Amino acid sequence: xIPSTLRITLILAVLCYFxxxxxxxxxxxxxxxxxxxxxxxxIVMGLLVIFPKLLVRIIRxxxxxxxxxGLFIICIAFVLMIxxxxxxxxxxQNGKIRSLIQEIGILEKRIRELEEKKD
Amino acid sequence: xxxxxxxxxxxxxxxxxxxxxEGVVRHLTSRTSKYDYLIVNxxxxxxxxxxxxxxxxxxxxxxxxxxIGGAVQAGYVYAHKNAYDIAVQMDGDGQHxxxxxxxxxxxxxxxxxxxxxxxxxxxxxxxxxSHTRRIGIGILSFLIRLxxxxxxxxxxxxFRAVNRRFIEIYAKDYPTDYPEPEAIVTAIMxxxxxxxxxxxxxxxxxGTSSITMRKSVYYMIKVTLAILICRLSYGxxxxxx
Numbered sequence: 459x460i461p462s463t464l465r466i467t468l469i470l471a472v473l474c475y476f477x478x479x480x481x482x483x484x485x486x487x488x489x490x491x492x493x494x495x496x497x498x499x500x501i502v503m504g505l506l507v508i509f510p511k512l513l514v515r516i517i518r519x520x521x522x523x524x525x526x527x528g529l530f531i532i533c534i535a536f537v538l539m540i541x542x543x544x545x546x547x548x549x550x551q552n553g554k555i556r557s558l559i560q561e562i563g564i565l566e567k568r569i570r571e572l573e574e575k576k577d
Numbered sequence: 578x579x580x581x582x583x584x585x586x587x588x589x590x591x592x593x594x595x596x597x598x599e600g601v602v603r604h605l606t607s608r609t610s611k612y613d614y615l616i617v618n619x620x621x622x623x624x625x626x627x628x629x630x631x632x633x634x635x636x637x638x639x640x641x642x643x644x645i646g647g648a649v650q651a652g653y654v655y656a657h658k659n660a661y662d663i664a665v666q667m668d669g670d671g672q673h674x675x676x677x678x679x680x681x682x683x684x685x686x687x688x689x690x691x692x693x694x695x696x697x698x699x700x701x702x703x704x705x706x707s708h709t710r711r712i713g714i715g716i717l718s719f720l721i722r723l724x725x726x727x728x729x730x731x732x733x734x735x736f737r738a739v740n741r742r743f744i745e746i747y748a749k750d751y752p753t754d755y756p757e758p759e760a761i762v763t764a765i766m767x768x769x770x771x772x773x774x775x776x777x778x779x780x781x782x783x784g785t786s787s788i789t790m791r792k793s794v795y796y797m798i799k800v801t802l803a804i805l806i807c808r809l810s811y812g813x814x815x816x817x818x
Contacts, residue, residue: 556643556647556650556753559639559640559641559643559647559651560639560643560647560650560651560654561654562639562640563617563637563638563639563640563651564637564651564654564655564658566637566638566640567636567637567638567655
């Protein structure tokens with residue numbers, strides 16, 4: 459089992475985590491769309507800390523023998539998932555920026571031609 | 578019978594080509610006046626833009642550097658918006674000779690091909706590139722043959738002509754970093770008829786290739802992956818002839 463002092467630390471950490479997310483959301487520094495994965499990760503972490511038996515059972519099912527290792531592996535899995543989604547967001551934005559730059563170039567040419575015609 | 582006038586746009590991507598761009602365009606306009614051309618200044622840091630302005634060339638000015646793929650695509654987007662029938666892309670460094678333009682347009686006009694690639698290896702004339710580079714091109718050519726079943730010799734040639742249908746496809750979907758080989762796969766996956774036409778190329782007038790020796794290993798790995806992913810992303814759709 460997880461020692462109770464560690465459990466208290468972890469509960470506080472999860473609370474901090476939620477406060478930071480809510481703070482960002484309140485200040486509109488995060489789009490809700492991109493926050494779902496973070497919130498999901500927080501809820502799972504919270505559940506696992508509050509109900510450590512659940513954690514132990516999941517860890518056994520996964521074939522991990524040490525509880526602490528299990529906790530780390532679950533955390534790392536979430537971090538990887540979030541990173542992957544970030545990369546996909548960046549890639550998509552990259553495509554959008556490319557289209558915008560091309561569009562600006564085409565509009566600039568059109569404006570130039572219209573102004574030349576006017577003179 | 579009066580022939581319907583076809584609109585052809587020659588796209589010339591230019592990134593820091595201040596030394597050669599004027600010569601290329603002057604040569605082009607002296608040879609053919611019936612076709613439009615469009616320089617795409619890809620956020621150059623030298624005087625490319627000033628030269629285009631002062632000479633009164635037709636140009637697009639991209640505010641930020643996009644790389645060759647994005648610049649060429651800007652030309653295709655422009656061609657699509659202005660309802661061109663054929664778009665031709667050629668490099669701004671003087672490698673490609675406009676004298677072959679008619680040879681490249683012919684298969685498209687007679688509807689034998691959707692995409693025509695100017696190939697320096699079909700007749701093995703003119704500048705043939707270095708030995709190591711030819712090996713690299715051979716490997717990529719083999720890879721494209723393996724994944725699509727289509728044999729293309731000069732897969733990195735940036736001298737191409739495409740018809741209206743592929744102007745639209747490329748305006749929407751054109752690869753980025755080192756786009757030439759990947760664009761061939763994209764074309765074949767859209768059941769495009771790709772044809773090679775022999776051309777002579779010159780050694781570049783100025784500037785360096787976008788592919789230096791140091792980058793060439795990265796280039797090979799990247800393009801190999803890109804071809805495989807491009808092939809996969811179109812699923813099991815069968816390649817056209």
